[in-house]
Amino acid sequence: xxxxxxxxxxxxxxxxxxxxLPPFRVExxxxxxxxxxxxxxxxxxxVSEAKAGRTDLIFLIRFRxxxxxxxxxxxxxxxxxxxxxxxxxxxxYGSVLPNTIQFHMSAEEVRCLRDYxxxxxxxxxxVLLKKNSQHITGPACKAPCTHCKLSAWxxxxxxxCLISYQDAADKQS
Amino acid sequence: MQGTKLEIPLWLAKGLHDSKRxxxxxxxxxxxxEAWRTVFSADATVVDLHKLGxxxxxxxxxxxxxxxxxNPEIAQTLLQTFISRFRHxxxxxxxxxxxxxxxxxARLDELERALFQAGQKGxxxxxxxxxxxxxxxxxxxxxxxxxxxxxxEMDG
Numbered sequence: 001x002x003x004x005x006x007x008x009x010x011x012x013x014x015x016x017x018x019x020x021l022p023p024f025r026v027e028x029x030x031x032x033x034x035x036x037x038x039x040x041x042x043x044x045x046x047v048s049e050a051k052a053g054r055t056d057l058i059f060l061i062r063f064r065x066x067x068x069x070x071x072x073x074x075x076x077x078x079x080x081x082x083x084x085x086x087x088x089x090x091x092x093y094g095s096v097l098p099n100t101i102q103f104h105m106s107a108e109e110v111r112c113l114r115d116y117x118x119x120x121x122x123x124x125x126x127v128l129l130k131k132n133s134q135h136i137t138g139p140a141c142k143a144p145c146t147h148c149k150l151s152a153w154x155x156x157x158x159x160x161c162l163i164s165y166q167d168a169a170d171k172q173s
Numbered sequence: 174m175q176g177t178k179l180e181i182p183l184w185l186a187k188g189l190h191d192s193k194r195x196x197x198x199x200x201x202x203x204x205x206x207e208a209w210r211t212v213f214s215a216d217a218t219v220v221d222l223h224k225l226g227x228x229x230x231x232x233x234x235x236x237x238x239x240x241x242x243x244n245p246e247i248a249q250t251l252l253q254t255f256i257s258r259f260r261h262x263x264x265x266x267x268x269x270x271x272x273x274x275x276x277x278x279a280r281l282d283e284l285e286r287a288l289f290q291a292g293q294k295g296x297x298x299x300x301x302x303x304x305x306x307x308x309x310x311x312x313x314x315x316x317x318x319x320x321x322x323x324x325x326e327m328d329g
Contacts, residue, residue, distance in 0.1 A: 003184075018318050059189075059196065066188030073184075092313040100320070 002039070002067035006032040006074035013081050021085050024106040029075065036071045039064045082109070183235055192240050199239040204229070207243070210250045217254040218261060222282035229282040230255060258285065266292025270300060 005028050016022045043064045050057045086109060089097060102110060178200075181189075189197050203209060204225050213220060222229045233251045237244050258281075265277050266289045274293070278286050301307055 018321065019315050020320060062189060062196075063185075066185050069188065070184050088315065092315040 002035070002064075003032075003070040003074060005035065006071045006078070009078045010074050010081075013078060019085055019088055021082065021089065021101060021104050023104040024082070024109065026106065029078070032071055032075055036068055039068050039071075043068075183232070187235070187238055190239055199236075199241065201236065201241060201243065201247075202226070202232075205233055205236060205243075205247050205250075207246075210246060213250050213254050217257040220254075221280040222258075222285065223280055225282075227283045230284045259288075262289055263292060265289070267296055269293070270296055 009025055009028055009032070012022055012025070043061050046054075046057045046061050046064075050061060086105065089101060093101075186197065186199055190199070226232065230251055233247060237248060241247070262281065262285055265274075269277060274289070278289055281289060298307075
């Protein structure tokens with residue numbers, strides 16, 4: 001079923017009780033975003049066909065749209081919940097989180113915490129704004145390592161998905 | 174494909190549902206149908222809502238999205254069930270101090286369990302205050318309990 005990877009991320013987080021932060025699942029997130037990209041492209045192609053007369057495709061387009069929205073909800077919930085957990089840990093542990101916890105955080109998350117500390121809440125607000133905003137915001141990641149590049153890619157991919165999905169959803173309603 | 178009967182997830186049913194276009198029609202799960210609704214109205218306090226589907230209220234509310242003619246009755250049953258059970262949940266959560274509450278929560282749905290926990294937290298905070306412990310600085314409970322339930326979560 002579509003959206004299973006994204007839902008799996010949420011489930012794992014849901015099972016982790018007591019504010020525990022599980023490892024950041026880069027690979028699963030990348031796969032979920034890849035699934036979204038594929039669904040989106042298929043829909044782009046089919047929408048042109050449907051406009052050209054193939055109304056039998058409308059159901060399929062609608063189905064893919066549902067899957068995309070579900071992926072979007074799950075991914076956002078995953079990222080947002082992790083954000084809340086990290087913020088709670090920051091409050092309880094102070095400015096230096098134990099290595100065991102940092103080990104579970106993505107490079108993005110560590111950077112936010114270190115560089116932005118008290119502005120992490122602003123960062124959290126920025127994440128929320130992205131949900132409804134029509135602009136690409138946020139600083140580009142300048143760190144050279146592969147992991148950072150992947151995180152930057154992830155962030156851009158999520159932003160692009162959010163923007164085009166909000167667009168399509170607005171047009172639909 | 175017309176007339177096919179399928180089981181699909183709620184999010185998909187909601188997405189495909191359209192009052193104007195009639196793409197799909199939704200059949201109510203049995204606990205929301207008339208037979209069970211009568212059972213609930215007879216005595217809601219004895220029903221095992223955890224077994225019947227642990228998200229009875231949440232899922233029931235979502236079902237109201239599908240323009241079913243029975244919606245007013247479903248909504249009414251959800252509300253009355255909650256009202257009749259709530260008093261007992263509030264009382265027991267406020268009186269069970271430092272004891273095993275597993276029997277008390279066994280037949281509650283997830284919403285009710287969250288309410289029960291809120292009641293327990295209130296009770297524990299109050300007891301702490303009464304003992305004069307509220308103004309003492311103690312180690313963070315998040316820090317103390319962190320990773321204690323780690324093993325079941327390490328799915329890798």
